Amino acid sequence: MAVRNPLRRRRPRFLVPIVLTIIVLIILGAIFVNSYTDLLFFRSVHFSSVFTKVLGTRLVLFLIFGLIMAIAVATTIVIAYRLRPSIRPMSLEQQNLERYRLVLEPFHTWLLIVIAGLAGIFAGLSASGRWRTYLLWVNGQKFGVKDPQFHRDISYFMFTYPFQRFLLGFAFTVVVVCLVIAALTHYFFGGVRLQTQDRVEKVIPAAKVHLSVMLGLFVLLKAVAYYLDRFGLAFSPRGKVTGASYTDVHAVLPAKTILLFISVLCAVLFIYNIRQRGWILPALSFGILVISSLVIGGLYPTLIQYFSVRPNESVKERPYIARNITATRAAYGIGTNKVSISTYPASQNVTAAQIGADKGTIPNTRLLDPVVLSKTFEQLQQIRSYYGFPPNLDIDRYSVDGKTQDYIVSVRELDQTGLSSNQRNWINLHLNYTHGKGFVAAPANTVDDTGRPVFAEKDLPVTGPLDITQDDIYFGEQSPKYSIVDTKQAEIDGPSGSNTASGNDQKTNHYSGTGGVSVGGTFNRLVFALKFGDKNLLLSSAITNKSRILYVRNPRTRVQKVAPWLTLDGDPYPAVINGRIEWILDGYTTSSGYPYSERTRLGDVTTDANTGGNRAAQANNEINYIRNSVKATVDAYTGEVTLYAFDPSDPVLKTWMKAFPGTVKTTIPEDLRVHFRYPEDLFKVQRDLIGQYHVTDPVGFYTQEDFWSVPDEPGNAGTQQPPFYQFAQLPGQSQADFNLTSPMNAQRAPKLSAFMYVSSDPENYGQIKVLELPQGVTINGPVQAKATIESNSVVSSALSLLRQSGSQTISGNLLTLPVADGLIYVEPYYVQATSDQGYPTLQDIAVAYGDRIGFARTLQGALTNLFGQGAGNSTTQTGNGSGPTPSPTPSGSGSNTNGASPAVQALAAQAASLFQKAQQAFGSGDFTAYGKYETQLQQTLDKLVAAGKVTASPTPSPSGKASASPSSSASPSASATVSPSPTP
Helix, strand or coil: CCCCCHHHHHHHHHHHHHHHHHHHHHHHHHHHHHHHHHHHHHHHCCCHHHHHHHHHHHHHHHHHHHHHHHHHHHHHHHHHHHCCCCCCCCCHHHHHHHHHHHHHHHHHHHHHHHHHHHHHHHHHHHHHCCHHHHHHHHHCCCCCCECCCCCCEHHHHHHHHHHHHHHHHHHHHHHHHHHHHHHHHHHHCCCECCCCCCCCCCECHHHHHHHHHHHHHHHHHHHHHHHHHHHHHHHCCCCCCCCCCHHHHHHHHHHHHHHHHHHHHHHHHHHHHHHHCCCHHHHHHHHHHHHHHHHHHHHHHHHHHHHHHHHHHHHHCHHHHHHHHHHHHHHCCCCCCCEEEEECCCCCCCCHHHHHHCCCCHHHCCCCCCCCCHHHHHHHHCCCCCEECCCCCEEEEEEECCEEEEEEEEECEECHHHCCHHHCCHHHHHHHCCCEECEEEEECCCECCCCCECCCEECCCCECCCCCCECEECCCCCCCCEEEECCCCCEEEEECCCCCCCCCCEEEECCCCCCCEECCCHHHHHHHHHHHCCCHHHHCCCCCCCCEEEECCCHHHHHHHHCCCCEECCCCEEEEECCEEEEEEEEEEEECCCCCCCCEEHHHHHCCCCCECCECCCCCCEECEEEEEEEEEEECCCCCEEEEECCCCCHHHHHHHHHCCCCCECCCCHHHHCCCCCCHHHHHHHHHHHHHHCCCCHHHHHHCCCCEECCEECCEEEEECCCEEEEECCCCCCCCEEEEEEEEEECCCCEEEEEEEEECCCCCCCCEEEEECCCCCCEECHHHHHHHHHHCHHHHHHHHHHCCCCEEEEECCCEEEEECCEEEEEEEEEEEECCCCCCCEEEEEEEEECCEEEEECCHHHHHHHHHCCCCCCCCCCCCCCCCCCCCCCCCCCCCCCCCCCHHHHHHHHHHHHHHHHHHHHHHHCCHHHHHHHHHHHHHHHHHHHHHCCCCCCCEECCCCCEECCHHHHCCCCCCCCCCCCCCC
């Protein structure tokens, strides 16, 4: 006979608790590691109060609402257990249940604790996630404005009403959970039976009383819900616009009040059923509630809507549309105090003299597109393979030698993908290659002879007029997940600028900033090794007691962590301030609780052709209130985060500042203020709404006849055209300002209806101006302008030529410029070789005015083509000559030099020779040589023009088509273009 081994039976009994204990320890360990490292991060940036306030609030909510749920569930189970029948009929159903009762009865206390505990944990976790709602309610500040229907301060809807809805929802959850648990408990212990013998009740009287009370509480909460639903009508979508409509006010609102009293009556009937202990009263109450909800709350408002409102909607809804217009304009900051609309003549008869006389817009025309030129910056300013630039560059303005203009800017960030495979070891990735280096800036309106940017701030060591004293980039958009600095390993710091005897000009340094967290101690090293799943953090001998670990390095993520109550703009940008490189970010306070204000989805309205890369997409949250209340900075060297109150009058900001005292500064340094840009995401939201809410007459709003829409990106249907920063002197401005601009189309039509812009100048910041075009004038919108440009025979031929010999063309930003009471479009064209080493260079510029096109190597030339001589006099673009280039031909066709002096004939021969050399350089793909010959050719032709020997006879262009020389385009009415000499 086999002998039983007692360990075989004991092993499973001990295994389950051991496994559960290990799982719990792992979960608690992960929570501790994340919480502890977060605490260290918050301490390192001096925002530990945010960490403790959020954590404390979440814990309080977890405990309060978790205990309420646990106590309610436990009480329900205990009551149901004590009301169990002492004698149960021995039906087959009860016999089956008796087996389980016998098994579970010894553990009923533990079951009670487990069930109530799990319910409490889930309820507490859910409640802790509503910490923002709670803090807004506790710290809410008054708006000083009342809603038009209930005459309550806006703060009630923004801060109090959401918390009341949360409490009501939680109460419903508690009652429903308790009701279900009560029913199950009564069933389990025989108080509720599905199978019964004759004359035996399925529900015992005690269970009826218990369930009646629970149902009575549910109906009572329904009465509270009807009361709060009345205020929820301020966000009703029933009418033409958001907010209480005619039907809501005259049918739904009275219905909600009536249903409130009916619910109270039904709740009383349920409670009264404690004495009756039958089902007649509960059934009657339930029937009254359902029927009244269907008839009073559903059918009656529907009849009013279809038979009273629909036939007279424009009249009935007029006052409620007016409410929506007022509220929306206030909530989005687009009221008359922020937006001014004026009529713009959009003249069709602009002359060359008028264009040439412009000194604020044409000379500053932005020729460089920050979305296109990342590879160009990388090719010309990368310096080392482990440096790089983001996909989308940025634009800002600087004053150099007393002249202010816009610059394409970027920092030279660390790009570890540029390291070779044999360099990609742990020490290099985390200890040696730790940071980027330098700041690069190029004037946005200038290129050199080959179409490349002319860098003002450049190279390593950095040179330029911005006087940068600290150019190390330890915190940036492309920084590694973590780096350990000030170790025994020297950090690579770019080239030294002078070759050593060994041929190595590599410079090294050791981080001396205050950023990051000390990682010298064994405990911290262990914690971070667990956080990043990297044992080398614990084992490396290169880490010293002085070493610091840098993490959470992306500026946007860094600010979002210390200010979780902010919505951040998708594009941080770098700026040089007092010799240091700072990231500047725009923070928004948003809400969906502004009564009567139209709601919009933030993600949908801010997504455009430039979204992606390093421009983050917004979450698709529904909002109806937004303010650019905070400007934030992140020091690229230390990682220090600073929040500044930019709109201190914002009640939402005041509320958060009360919740997190001392975290937002109220004084903004002037050196920082001059670099503030009007944020793009806010402007996108506002321009979308201005397209509708510039119409303030309710009747006109109802018809939507004069609504505008954001134009599509030319060549990318279905995607909105992004707004463009331009340094220009726009109508109404006394001098050139740094503006954010956008054209607006007519709704459901491609024609232009308006031009919108907002200044970032500190004195005029945030004043949105709209130039509305006359109704009877048809002006091409951006998509039409693009089609007109590229359907032009000369442009089409030139672009076809540019796409030959392994090259491709790239369209730059299509700018809309209001100049001389007219509107012109300017679009640069870049050429890029399709090889891996190819990068975009500016080669041609198209200018469109109505259906007429100018096209040349320079803006001056394109304007001269289009408007005639003198139109391009004010342009400042350098390189590539200053105007259109007639193409000389070696056989004497074209310019007539017969009978000219030997000097003139020599110039003509020289021009022909340079033309041939340019053609050969173009054919071989040598664009640098081509640019050189093109410049020399222009100089030679200028001499011929001065000698009066270049006539207006047609000359063959490189594409084989005839082109006009400069004199043939002198007439403003000429619609053809000058075909430039060959361009890559």
